[in-house]
């Protein structure tokens with residue numbers, strides 16, 4: 001694993017993020033870290049070459065996935081758990097609206113993406129689909145589940161969106177939407193029927209802390 005950035009040789013070490021530039025789960029966490037202005041050391045894990053399955057990495061994360069956040073002796077290996085952890089440790093600026101109804105809806109949107117859309121395009125799932133049905137099935141499978149997931153989102157957000165998913169407030173919903181839109185682009189999903197998601201995606205992607213977290217701006221960026 002290639003380490004970049006400075007290391008802090010003290011007992012309170014800089015946070016480390018084990019990440020892969022193209023991983024949408026890592027991308028979420030990078031946006032939250034940038035938004036909250038938390039400095040961290042980027043540790044690249046090359047998913048393309050299978051580095052997540054190395055013995056060294058498995059010792060850190062038995063799930064063999066990124067992201068993993070290491071904050072001194074705290075190791076968290078799930079993007080949603082990491083986002084919640086960062087929110088509790090660094091409450092300002094918040095990832096949630098103050099309003100309790102909107103807060104619940106933000107979590108609903110987040111869970112829809114992190115639990116019902118993204119896992120179906122995970123590398124291990126796509127490899128299995130390809131083994132069962134060939135490379136064409138792999139692409140069709142990814143497109144199908146992104147489209148059906150987006151249909152529900154487009155409908156739900158129609159009643160809530162402004163510039164961002166929830167009015168004018170940047171929230172965790174925007175943080176998970178942008179990487180999922182990145183996956184849609186990667187899998188050549190036709191976005192014609194998702195004008196709202198497209199518009200929100202453009203507004204969110206223009207924010208400086210979102211740009212900073214994009215795959216292109218990571219030390220391990222490779223073209224895809």
Ligand SMILES: N[C@@H](CCC(=O)N[C@@H](CS)C(=O)NCC(=O)O)C(=O)O
Pocket residue numbers: 023024025026047052064065066067077078079080114122123124125
């Ligand atoms: N629930 C986990 C899922 C993590 C996950 O699936 N990460 C993907 C990248 S987005 C991964 O590491 N895949 C490796 C593989 O499929 O071999 C999270 O949200 O962090």
